[in-house]
Amino acid sequence: MTGFALHLLRHGAPDHPGLLMGRTDGAPTPEGIAACVGQAADLGAEQLVASDLQRCRLAGAAIGARLSLPLIIDARWRELDFGDWDGKASEDVDRAALGRFWHDPDTNPPPGGESWRALVARVSAAIDALAPRPTLVVTHGGAIRAALHILCGFDHRQLWSFDLPYGVLLSLCVWPGEPPSAQIAGLYP
Numbered sequence: 174m175t176g177f178a179l180h181l182l183r184h185g186a187p188d189h190p191g192l193l194m195g196r197t198d199g200a201p202t203p204e205g206i207a208a209c210v211g212q213a214a215d216l217g218a219e220q221l222v223a224s225d226l227q228r229c230r231l232a233g234a235a236i237g238a239r240l241s242l243p244l245i246i247d248a249r250w251r252e253l254d255f256g257d258w259d260g261k262a263s264e265d266v267d268r269a270a271l272g273r274f275w276h277d278p279d280t281n282p283p284p285g286g287e288s289w290r291a292l293v294a295r296v297s298a299a300i301d302a303l304a305p306r307p308t309l310v311v312t313h314g315g316a317i318r319a320a321l322h323i324l325c326g327f328d329h330r331q332l333w334s335f336d337l338p339y340g341v342l343l344s345l346c347v348w349p350g351e352p353p354s355a356q357i358a359g360l361y362p
Contacts, residue, residue, distance in 0.1 A: 176347055178308070178347075180308065182311050183313060183317060183339060183342075184205065184229045184311060184313060185209045186340070187201055193262075194259070200231075201228040209235070209340055210232070218307050219308070221308075221309050222245045224247070226251060226313075247302070249299035252313035253313075254283075256286025257285045258286065259283075296319040324347060324354060325355055325356075335360075341361065343359075
């Protein structure tokens with residue numbers, strides 16, 4: 174079986190960085206969009222997908238215009254919904270509750286928010302929907318971590334050790350199947 178390239182690009186810097194932005198639809202900065210366009214320039218993507226939130230959607234549209242690729246919007250690539258914490262700075266959230274979440278996000282999801290298991294199921298469905306050809310997905314840090322869990326088998330504790338700054342590009346070689354698997358081909362800040 175032949176693998177295909179899957180490039181996961183975290184959106185560029187939003188207007189208000191450092192917040193727990195799940196469903197919060199913060200605008201990207203022009204510099205953040207430009208950083209994403211720069212990362213996408215030489216990937217050879219044949220399919221372009223983005224989360225429906227504007228910090229990904231606008232970067233995806235700029236990339237699509239630059240590469241002459243149609244943009245597919247897929248809400249399954251959204252960030253984890255932080256519920257009552259959404260849009261807040263981490264220092265404005267109860268430290269003990271936030272610590273429990275980082276330790277075990279499935280058992281201790283944000284109040285009114287999404288569990289790790291729900292995020293993984295959503296991203297898994299999005300991965301399964303991809304055509305097996307070189308693909309670029311403009312998405313969020315949590316969705317990238319969920320994809321690594323699904324495709325490479327990392328658990329959530331291992332995934333928190335990855336620094337995924339705004340505009341980071343993670344390239345994988347994916348082998349479709351049940352379950353799919355992947356090898357990390359590169360991580361580009």
